[in-house]
Amino acid sequence: MNADPLKYDRWPGQSKNIEECPYLALLGNYVARKDNDLGVKCKKGQGIAEFKPATNKISEWHTDGSFLASPKQAIALYAPYNIKDALPLEGGETRFASCVRGLRLLSPELRAKACKTSAVHSWETFMRFLEARDPSRPKVTAEDVAKKPDQTWPLVRNCTTTAGGISQECLYLNPKNTKRLIYKDNENAIPTEIPKDFIDELAQYVLDSGVYAHKWEAGDFVIWNNSKLLHAASPFDHTKYQRLLFRCEFKGKEVQAPLPKYIPCTVESVAWGYLSRERKPVLSVQSGDVVTVDTVSGSESVLPINFDTEWNIPPELKLIHNHVSDRLGPHILTGPIAIQRADPSRHCLQIDILDIKLRSDWSWTFSPSRTGGALGTQANGIEFDVPRHTRLEPGAGWAKPSWGGVLDIAPFFGVLGVAPPQYLPARVSSIPPSEVYGGNLDLKMLTAGSTLYLPIHSDKVLLYIGDGHARQGDGECCGTALETALQGTFRLSLIAIPPSFNHRARAETNDSLITIGIVEHEEQTFETAAQRAISSMLDWLCLELRPNLNRTDAYCLISVAGDIRVTQLVNSPTRGTHLVLPKRVLPPLIPSS
DSSP: OOOOBOOOOOOTTSOOOOTTOTTOEEEESOBOSSTTGGGOOOOTTOBOSBOOOOOSSGGGOBOTTTTSSSOOSEEEEEOOTTOTTOSOSSSOOEEEEEHHHHHHHSOHHHHHHHHTEEEEEOHHHHHHHHHHHOTTSOOOOHHHHHTSOOEEEESEEEEEOTTTTOEEEEEOOOTTTEEEEEEOSSTTSOOEEEOTHHHHHHHHHHHHTOEEEEOOOTTOEEEEETTTEEEEEOOOOTTTOOOEEEEEEEOOOOOBOOOOEEEOOOTTTEEESEEESSSOOSEEEOTTEEEEEEOOOOOGGGOOTTHHHHSOOOHHHHHHHHHOOOBSSSOEEEEEEEETTOOTTTEEEEEEEEEEEEOSSEEEEOBOTTTOGGGOTTOTTOOBSOOEEEEEETTTTEEEOTTSSOEEOOOEEEEEEEOOOTTSOSEEESSSOBTTTEEEOOOTTOOTTOEEEEEOOSTTEEEEEEEEESOOOTTOTTSOOSBOOEEEEEEEEEEEOOTTOTTOOEEEOSSEEEEEEEEOSTTOOHHHHHHHHHHHHHHHIIIIIOTTSOHHHHHHHHHHHOEEEEEESSSTTOEEEEEEEEGGGSOOOOOOO
C-alpha cells in the first residue's frame, strides 16, 4: 500500500487527542485507569475513546469517511498487547464483507441499475444517525456541517488493491451516511431520486457474499482496504466488558467510476463483413460495464495515394489488410463483445453511446459498382469504385472534401449489431440491417449522447461495432459516407424487455424518440417500412411513455410533430425508415389512478 497516514480531524463525540500522536484515535468504551492515561489528558475514570454501541442492523455496516472529498483508502486497528481486560470475552468482533464479491452476486438488471445510480454521502446524515442512537452524544452545529459539504459518488466504482495495484470494480456503499440516491437511466435522461432502500438491498448482497468476523486478541493488528470492504462491530455487553482499539487511517483518492474496458483493433479482434453467433468473444463484460472500442474502415483499394507520408493511417489497418482473408461484406467490425448472464427471454440490450472520437485525419467516399447507390449501376456520368478522399480536422470539427467546401463533422457508427437469431444463418453479411439484430443501421442520429436499444438472441449477446462515419446524409444515397476510423466508448446494459419493445430496434437522443422500420424483401416498399416505424412509436407512447394517451390521439401527434426519414436506400432489397418524434411535444404524463 502506498498511502500516507492521516491526522485526525476531530468532531463532537470523537475520542480525545493523544498527545504528540495526531495520527491515532482510540475506539471503544475504555475508561481511563489513571490520570492522563495512554497519553490523553484526562482524569481517572473518564471515558477517553470514541464509543458507538453496535447493533446487528444492516445500517451498522459502513466504509469510513465516504463523505470526504478524498475518502480514506485504508484503516488499521490495533489491540494493545499490555493492557489487561481491554477486550470483551463475548462479542465485540470486527466484521468484514467484500463489496467486490457482492457486486458479482447482482443480477444483470440490478447491476445495470447500480451502475446508473450515484449516492449522496453526507457527514451531517452520519452525525444525525449517531446522535439518534446515542442521545447523550454532543450535537453538531450548522457551522460544523458547513465545513463538510456532501459528496456524490457512483455506486459502482473502480478501486485498487492495497497490494499489487490491481484494479477491480466494486460496490461503494455506506448505509450509515447516504442522504439520497440519484438514478440516471441513460445519457439523455433527467436524473431522478430513488428510494434509499436500494442501498440496504445492495448491502445485503455484500453480506450474502460472505462475512469474516475477527475475534480480537491482545496484540492483534488488522489493516484493510477501506474502498473494497464494508465493516461493522459486533455488539457486546458494554456494562460488563471494556473494549479498546487504536485506529489509524490512510489517505485515499477521489472515488472513480469503473474504468472502461478497452478493445484495440487487431487482426484477432476484427470480423470482416459479418456478424456471427459462433465467433469467439474478444471481450466478456458484465451488464453496466463501460467499453472503449477502436475501429478501422476500408479495404486496400480505398487508401489514398502517398498514404505513408501525407495521411494518418492507423497502422493496424495495413496488418488487417495483409492477414485477414476471411471476408464476407465490406465492413471491418470489431468484436464480438459478450455480456455475461444475458437472458433473451427477459433482456434487451441498452447501448449508451458515451463518446466518439476520430482516429484518423482522412475519410473515403465512393459509389460501389456492386450497387451503384440509389441511382443504380446504369447511372449516367457516375464513376464507380473511385474513392474521393476528405481531409478531417478533428480538433476543429470540420472536414474538407476533395470537391471543395467545408462540412461539419458528426461522427457515428454505421454498424451496431448483435449475433443473429437462431432462425437465421449463424453468420450473416454486415450489409443488410435488421430490426431484430441491428447491424448496418446507418442511423446518423446515433452520435455521442444517444442510446440504442436492440433485441438479443444469445445468452452472450455478442455485439459487433464498426463502419465508422465522420458524417453521413440520411439514406447515404451514393452508397458510402465519410468512411473513417473511429473510437467509441459505450455503456452496455441488460435491461428488462419493455412492454412496448416488440423485439425491434429503437433509439433515443436527448431531444427525440426514434423508432426504426426495416423491410427485407423485394416486394416490400418504403411505405411498409414506415408503417412498421409508426406502429412501434404508437406502442412506445401508448404502452409505456404515455399510457393515458389513446392510439388515435397518439397517431395524430405523430402526424403533426413526427418526421419519417429514410435510413436505408442503397442496400437493396432492404429498405429502411426511421420515425423521429421530439420529446418536447409529448403531452404531460398523467399518473394512473
